[in-house]
Amino acid sequence: MPFPLPESNPEALGLDPRPLARLCAVIEQHIAEGRHPGAQVAVARHGKLALFRSFGKARVAPQGARGNASPDVAADDRTLFLMYSNTKVVTAAAVWTLVEDGKLRFNDPIAQHIPEFAAHGKGGITVLQLLTHQGGFPSAVVPAEIMLDHAAVRRTVCNFTLEWTPGSKxxxxxxxxxxxxxMLIEALTGQDFRDYIRSRILAPLGLENDVFVGLPESEHGRAADIYDPPQDGAFVPRAGENHPQHHIAGIPGGGGYGTARGMAAFYQALGAGGALGGVRILAPRTLEYVTRNFTGERIDEYMGLPMHRGIGPHSRGEWPVARGLGAIAHPRTFGHGGVGSSYCWADPTSGVSFAFFSNCRQGNEWHEARMDVLSNLAHMAILPG
Structure with a gap:
């Protein structure tokens, strides 16, 4: 299947090319400054691709490497970047389809479908609370060594304990x-959640070669390594992420892999009310509902500011400061970020979608400032029409 976004150019799609050129220049400047080895960016509008560029290196040769050591690998248009928490919206979209299929309601308690989840006082937590970050167990973890054993994962999540009363924060x-x-997806479909996401969300949109939740071994060579900031002038590979088990696991809240054009296309579908290239995966009213602000101006105690949480993505809203989506974004703009490295969003009022990935996990202070600049430049390019 051909990629679902036909290639176009900014002028043909009503975008000013000058801010987009500045956006690319900023990315190049950051690479020259040693902020990250490589990056990708994509901007789309009205179902067409206005910009897609790769920069720098997907993988960096170890410092002082000689002989048979792996050389630098340039980032190209097939390079897959670790999406980190951008994966959350892809996973949430699979949950939305269960609601459309009549298997689930957003106000259902999770324990209605996974009875043992009720342990330790979790019986009343709803799907809406779960996906708007009001569930009450933010610090709970699934150990890396069990991630491929989904029976063990289910037991672990059912044994999560509360840190505060669900809905209170x-x-x-x-x-x-x-x-x-x-685990909810698996309980209601009888399928591995990775297979369900691929068959119900990604493949119908024509994105099965550009976005992965659970990266097959055949595609591991496309994955960029992810790094910590440089030490003594050298990027430091992150031990927890740069190995096959992590790639395969498809951590549903932070382990997907994708190209920038793939996520720009995914957000084209969301911003257009659930359809792309004549294929509909979700109803317009569903998208209107899940992108509402369910948390108002309440402060997200992890982020330190209101995040205007939808059931998966967050929205810009009217707060003076915005995380990742761009301060000048339209209030209805919605999306998500990936820790220290990336952001993807859609502006349903203009038909524009945006995706940026890099392969260094920077500190949040620098990352958030960087994303405000890049996202604002994309918004500045939007002309009426």
């Missing part, structure tokens, strides 16, 4: 909530 759950969502 908004506090980002970095990984725990979406492991629960993955």
């Amino acid at each position: 908004v506090q980002y759950h970095p990984a725990a909530a979406h492991w629960v969502a993955a």
Whole structure:
């Protein structure tokens, strides 16, 4: 199947090319400064691709490497970047389809479908609370050594204990909530959550070669390594992520892999009410509902500001400061980020979607400032029409 976004150019899609050129220049500047080895960016509008570029290196040769050591590998248009928490919205979209199929309601307690999840006082936690980060167990973890054993994962998530009363706070759950969502998908479909996401969300949109939740071994060579910031001038590979088990696991809240054009296309579908290239995966009313602000102006205690949580993505809203989506974004703009490295979003009012990936996990202060600049430049390019 051909990629679902036909290639176009900014002018043809009503975009000013000058801010997009500045956006690319900023990415190149950051690579020259040693902020990250490589990156990708994509901008799309009205079902067509306005910009898709790869920069720098997907993998960096070890410092002082000689002989048979792996050389640098340039990033190209097939390079897959670790999406980190951008994966959350892909997993959430699979949950939305279960609601459309009549298998689930957003206000259902999770324990209605996974009875043993009720342990330790979790019986009343709803799907909506789970996916708006109000579940009450933000620090819970699924150990890496069991991630491929889904029976063990289910036992682990059912044994999560509460840190505060569900619904009483908004506090980002970095990984725990979406492991629960993955087990919910499996309980209701009888399928491995990775297979369900591929067959119900990614393949129908024509994105099965650009976005992965659970990266097959045949595609591991496309994966960029992910690094910590440089030490003594050298990027430091992250031990927890750069290995086959992590690639295969498809951690539902932070382990997907994708190209920037793939996620720009995914957000084209969401921003257009659930359809792309004549293929509909979700109803427009579903998208209107899941991108509402369910947490108001309540402070997310992990982020330190209101995040305007939808049932998966967050939205810009009216707060003076915005995380990742760009300060000048339209209030209805929605999306998600990946820790220290990436952000993807859609503006349904203009038909524009955006995706940026890099392969260094920077600190949040620098990353959030970087994303405000890049996202704002994309918004500045939007002309009426």
